[in-house]
Amino acid sequence: MLGPSRLTFVFLAAAATHAVAQQVPPWTEDCRKSTYPPSGPTYRGPVPWYTINLDLPPYKRWHALMTEKAPAVKILLKTLRDFSDAFVPSGKLMALVDQKLPDLLGQLPDPFGKEIEGIAAVIDVPLGEIIAFNIFYEVFTMCTSIVTEDKKGHLLHVRNMDFGLFLGWNINNNSWVITEELKPLTVNLDFQRNNKTVFKSTSFAGYVGLLTGFQPGRFSLTLNERFALSGGFMGIIEWILGKRDAMWVGFIFRSVLENATSYEEAKNLLIKTKIMAPAYFILGGNRSGEGCVITRDRKQSMDLNELNPRQGKWYVVQTNYDHWKNPFFLDDRRTPAKMCLNRTTQEHISFATLYDVLSTKPVLNKLTVFTTLMDVPKGQLESYLRDCPDPCIGW
Numbered sequence: 084m085l086g087p088s089r090l091t092f093v094f095l096a097a098a099a100t101h102a103v104a105q106q107v108p109p110w111t112e113d114c115r116k117s118t119y120p121p122s123g124p125t126y127r128g129p130v131p132w133y134t135i136n137l138d139l140p141p142y143k144r145w146h147a148l149m150t151e152k153a154p155a156v157k158i159l160l161k162t163l164r165d166f167s168d169a170f171v172p173s174g175k176l177m178a179l180v181d182q183k184l185p186d187l188l189g190q191l192p193d194p195f196g197k198e199i200e201g202i203a204a205v206i207d208v209p210l211g212e213i214i215a216f217n218i219f220y221e222v223f224t225m226c227t228s229i230v231t232e233d234k235k236g237h238l239l240h241v242r243n244m245d246f247g248l249f250l251g252w253n254i255n256n257n258s259w260v261i262t263e264e265l266k267p268l269t270v271n272l273d274f275q276r277n278n279k280t281v282f283k284s285t286s287f288a289g290y291v292g293l294l295t296g297f298q299p300g301r302f303s304l305t306l307n308e309r310f311a312l313s314g315g316f317m318g319i320i321e322w323i324l325g326k327r328d329a330m331w332v333g334f335i336f337r338s339v340l341e342n343a344t345s346y347e348e349a350k351n352l353l354i355k356t357k358i359m360a361p362a363y364f365i366l367g368g369n370r371s372g373e374g375c376v377i378t379r380d381r382k383q384s385m386d387l388n389e390l391n392p393r394q395g396k397w398y399v400v401q402t403n404y405d406h407w408k409n410p411f412f413l414d415d416r417r418t419p420a421k422m423c424l425n426r427t428t429q430e431h432i433s434f435a436t437l438y439d440v441l442s443t444k445p446v447l448n449k450l451t452v453f454t455t456l457m458d459v460p461k462g463q464l465e466s467y468l469r470d471c472p473d474p475c476i477g478w
């Protein structure tokens with residue numbers, strides 16, 4: 084079983100090997116000036132929109148989307164199966180996934196269990212693999228999230244979704260296999276009740292939790308992975324062993340996005356709910372001063388880092404390291420992001436300039452799947468698939 088120390092080891096080994104193989108230190112380029120709307124070599128393409136009707140029973144909600152995306156999900160599932168067979172030979176791990184995980188489905192809170200069941204039926208793969216596919220997002224998201232406030236008190240919330248697991252490097256074109264396979268699965272989702280938008284999200288088809296999204300006029304939310312010793316694997320193992328008092332992070336995220344009715348309510352729920360894995364919740368609101376990063380342990384909030392425009396603190400930046408500590412030296416995306424925000428200045432904050440910050444290497448890196456820009460007061464969400472042509476570091 085992969086324990087947290089083993090995971091850290093794999094992670095560090097992969098990072099170090101990669102840096103040595105490239106014979107370059109992780110490097111930072113000067114702040115980007117790209118074109119907006121996006122084009123050029125770092126822009127892979129648009130993200131398609133789909134509507135998810137919350138008035139349908141959970142089992143049926145994802146049918147239309149999954150019918151279309153089934154081939155792409157199967158490609159990713161095959162890759163994951165190949166990796167798990169490489170770690171635990173003779174297919175034993177997948178056999179366990181196929182046989183044991185379905186028993187746990189009934190333990191998932193509504194509506195997640197039924198939604199996963201419906202998705203597995205449409206794609207026609209063993210239920211256990213779709214459950215594993217949903218667990219997989221709990222523990223491997225590297226990211227950069229930023230909330231800014233301009234001189235008029237207008238908030239914007241943006242993020243890069245970096246995801247790839249450090250497994251499977253494609254030497255033909257210098258890319259991560261999983262990062263590439265997630266691009267065709269990336270979708271913008273408009274969740275509706277009574278034919279009206281409740282919230283919008285950018286996500287991966289087949290995943291019923293969420294990691295990025297907003298409620299128009301109320302709040303925006305993103306999740307970044309937090310690596311900690313009592314990490315995600317411990318929570319998952321406890322859950323499998325029967326200790327079910329904590330929420331999956333992607334599920335609490337979706338519940339808050341679906342059902343919280345204000346910035347304050349969202350903030351309270353994200354601070355107080357017991358969760359399965361440590362995480363950073365980045366929350367933005369609809370008016371001046373409403374923006375914060377909640378650093379979470381599994382049981383409690385460790386820290387609240389808030390905007391304070393009156394004192395000149397007009398942005399918060401979060402990557403995958405506690406803001407009061409130095410980032411891992413091979414992976415400092417925080418300093419370049421802050422440097423480029425500083426150079427942009429509060430007067431010039433916009434989707435275009437924030438897209439530039441998120442296009443600056445290594446904030447943009449080989450693991451970046453997509454960039455999302457959210458404007459809560461205006462009710463706008465834009466997402467773009469990304470590429471990071473060489474020279475570009477691995478994460």
Ligand SMILES: *[C@@H]1O[C@H](CO)[C@@H](O)[C@H](O)[C@H]1NC(C)=O
Nearest residue numbers: 253255256257258263470471
């Ligand atoms: C690299 O090659 C793979 C497999 O041919 C392809 O799916 C992927 O899109 C390519 N990635 C880039 C960045 O060109």
Ligand SMILES: *[C@@H]1O[C@H](CO)[C@@H](O)[C@H](O)[C@H]1NC(C)=O
Nearest residue numbers: 136138139275276277278279
């Ligand atoms: C939503 O709109 C569709 C067609 O536009 C209509 O058939 C349906 O009755 C509407 N549903 C609700 C709950 O209003």
Ligand SMILES: *[C@@H]1O[C@H](CO)[C@@H](O)[C@H](O)[C@H]1NC(C)=O
Nearest residue numbers: 299300301369370459460461
């Ligand atoms: C959000 O802010 C906009 C612009 O200031 C305002 O028009 C709108 O009423 C606000 N929405 C809510 C729910 O407060």
Ligand SMILES: *[C@@H]1O[C@H](CO)[C@@H](O)[C@H](O)[C@H]1NC(C)=O
Nearest residue numbers: 193194334337338339341342
């Ligand atoms: C949101 O609330 C509704 C009504 O209580 C509930 O049926 C639904 O399951 C909740 N959604 C989530 C994602 O928890």
Ligand SMILES: *[C@@H]1O[C@H](CO)[C@@H](O)[C@H](O)[C@H]1NC(C)=O
Nearest residue numbers: 417418419420421422423425
């Ligand atoms: C950005 O500006 C702030 C406030 O002036 C300063 O404290 C910080 O060191 C700057 N950061 C970088 C990376 O330039």
